[in-house]
Amino acid sequence: MSLTRSEDPVDEETPILPHDDVPQRPTPLPTLQVLIVLLERIAETTALNSISPYINQLISELPIVSGDSRRVGYYTGIILSLYFAAEAVTVLQWNRLSDRVGRKPILLSGLLGTIVSITLFGLSRSFWALVVCRFLNGALNGNIGVTKSMLAELTDKTNVARGFSMMPLAGAIGQILGSFIGGIFARPQDRWPDAFSHPFWAEYPYFLPCLVVAAFAVLQFVITAVFLEETVDRKSGLQATEVDSDGVGEGTGNTPDPSPEDTEQPLPLRSLLTRPVVICIANYAILALLDIAAVALIPLIWSTPIELGGLNLSPASIGLWMSGYGFTSAIFQFVFFPHIVGHLGPRRVIIISAAVFAVIYLLFPLENLVVRGVNAVVGPFIILQLLLISFSDMGFSSVFMYISTAAPNKRSLGATNGLAQTVVSIQRAVGPAIAASLFAFSLENNILGGNFVYVVLLFFVYLGLHVAVQLPKETWNYNDKGK
Numbered sequence: 001m002s003l004t005r006s007e008d009p010v011d012e013e014t015p016i017l018p019h020d021d022v023p024q025r026p027t028p029l030p031t032l033q034v035l036i037v038l039l040e041r042i043a044e045t046t047a048l049n050s051i052s053p054y055i056n057q058l059i060s061e062l063p064i065v066s067g068d069s070r071r072v073g074y075y076t077g078i079i080l081s082l083y084f085a086a087e088a089v090t091v092l093q094w095n096r097l098s099d100r101v102g103r104k105p106i107l108l109s110g111l112l113g114t115i116v117s118i119t120l121f122g123l124s125r126s127f128w129a130l131v132v133c134r135f136l137n138g139a140l141n142g143n144i145g146v147t148k149s150m151l152a153e154l155t156d157k158t159n160v161a162r163g164f165s166m167m168p169l170a171g172a173i174g175q176i177l178g179s180f181i182g183g184i185f186a187r188p189q190d191r192w193p194d195a196f197s198h199p200f201w202a203e204y205p206y207f208l209p210c211l212v213v214a215a216f217a218v219l220q221f222v223i224t225a226v227f228l229e230e231t232v233d234r235k236s237g238l239q240a241t242e243v244d245s246d247g248v249g250e251g252t253g254n255t256p257d258p259s260p261e262d263t264e265q266p267l268p269l270r271s272l273l274t275r276p277v278v279i280c281i282a283n284y285a286i287l288a289l290l291d292i293a294a295v296a297l298i299p300l301i302w303s304t305p306i307e308l309g310g311l312n313l314s315p316a317s318i319g320l321w322m323s324g325y326g327f328t329s330a331i332f333q334f335v336f337f338p339h340i341v342g343h344l345g346p347r348r349v350i351i352i353s354a355a356v357f358a359v360i361y362l363l364f365p366l367e368n369l370v371v372r373g374v375n376a377v378v379g380p381f382i383i384l385q386l387l388l389i390s391f392s393d394m395g396f397s398s399v400f401m402y403i404s405t406a407a408p409n410k411r412s413l414g415a416t417n418g419l420a421q422t423v424v425s426i427q428r429a430v431g432p433a434i435a436a437s438l439f440a441f442s443l444e445n446n447i448l449g450g451n452f453v454y455v456v457l458l459f460f461v462y463l464g465l466h467v468a469v470q471l472p473k474e475t476w477n478y479n480d481k482g483k
Helices: 031-049 055-060 069-101 103-122 127-139 143-154 160-185 199-203 207-227 275-303 315-344 346-372 379-392 394-406 410-445 452-468
Strands: none
Touching (some): 031 103, 031 160, 031 207, 069 127, 069 143, 069 410, 103 127, 103 207, 143 410, 160 394, 199 207, 346 452
């Protein structure tokens, strides 16, 4: 990707898009390659979200909780956090490796890790076996940062907003598929007793959704192996997809002579910590913490008995509601995001995304109050909550735009995304454990009527707003060393 450097002074306030009166014509996206990259993201998030509808019921059936529903949150938080904890340990290494050996081999190895770990998860019948499988799922899959790097290499400044709006869209589709698969196919012997009468299904009641997810990952592995084109030239280390004078992507056979930026080498980790990178990662991390806390609380609180502050919903109901959330999030990302970010700017979108989490958290106790009422309908409140989470997901698309332009040089794009994903994975590892454990702690000790967890989460919303206002009004110039 060849970008012309300006001789004018630049700093963190310099926008990525020119401010001339003639709008630039967007470069067409390489449809097939972008689609395959998005399918990678869909396969990962499908596996990640498939356990959410049934994990609380699965934990409640294990001897470790001793039949006490109030203790389920502690162990659920551990399981949900482990994926991100393992990812935090390994994702930077995967991404730095992709800068050197190419994106495609890392993506294939990540898919293979998903296939193995999710299959073993379905065959696990003890808490510690679940712990090991969940940790393996996160440790063997470094695809999320690599897919962002690849998408950045497949886009340019004229179509970056459209390109990065598709990444959360793919995550939303994975949310739909994962929630649907986990909710519908869990305990198939109860739903379809004639077809699943074999004792195997009674012994492993949660294997079927894991098998379906693994089959989807196998299909994606084949598609990636056959059709995906590498974007890094492993011989010279350059991006294999460049842009010609007309702005159209060409293969490595038609690549022009490399510019000085093209021949730069990946920077050491310390050199990545520029002010733009640090600010971007801080915003990405706090948004991820707010989001994962809400997403972790949804199946936990919704499955909790009403008298303990929940809604007492079944795994199937939770799965269908979460699929609906994925659908609305996909619409927000694909249809509305480019227009909203064009009107408000990415900074305002991030600020609003952080602010709406205050309402999202406060809706949890309100839903319980409503369902305790006589002839009360909780559905509209659930819909409002899921719509707000869908809107907040646009903050991630905006953050991705900042990160993609904050890398010190092109050869460090993978490492920058890997560093960001490492920090975010730590937050996502901490988020479910904090949220679920605080919910259980609030119930067991009856602190503020069991609502202490929401007070803590509102404090994190305040931190998110404080970090968001540190961003410049526009994204940085790509590869600008004057940051």
